[in-house]
Amino acid sequence: MKPYLLLNISLEEFENISRKIIQEEICKYIALKEEPLCDSIELLSKKDAARLLGISTVTITKYVRSGIIPASKLGARYKFDKNKILGSIQKIRNRA
Numbered sequence: 154m155k156p157y158l159l160l161n162i163s164l165e166e167f168e169n170i171s172r173k174i175i176q177e178e179i180c181k182y183i184a185l186k187e188e189p190l191c192d193s194i195e196l197l198s199k200k201d202a203a204r205l206l207g208i209s210t211v212t213i214t215k216y217v218r219s220g221i222i223p224a225s226k227l228g229a230r231y232k233f234d235k236n237k238i239l240g241s242i243q244k245i246r247n248r249a
Contacts (some may be wrong), residue, residue, distance in 0.1 A: 202233040
């Protein structure tokens with residue numbers, strides 16, 4: 154059994170540590186799928202990706218299902234690589 158060390162840290166420090174650990178685990182998962190450059194990946198939620206592209210979350214889901222926008226599914230939620238999303242803008246413009 155692993156020993157646990159309890160520290161008196163702020164909620165903000167806990168969130169930062171948790172975020173870093175989660176991102177490292179996601180990067181390990183992506184590396185298993187043979188995705189390059191994991192260190193430079195900035196993952197976005199569906200809402201953030203939609204905001205970045207100036208479209209609704211319904212539209213982004215439609216684009217993911219039709220293959221216009223690449224996404225990874227973690228559990229029931231989509232996560233979007235910001236660089237890949239920005240690369241998809243041209244595909245979206247061509248559809249309009």
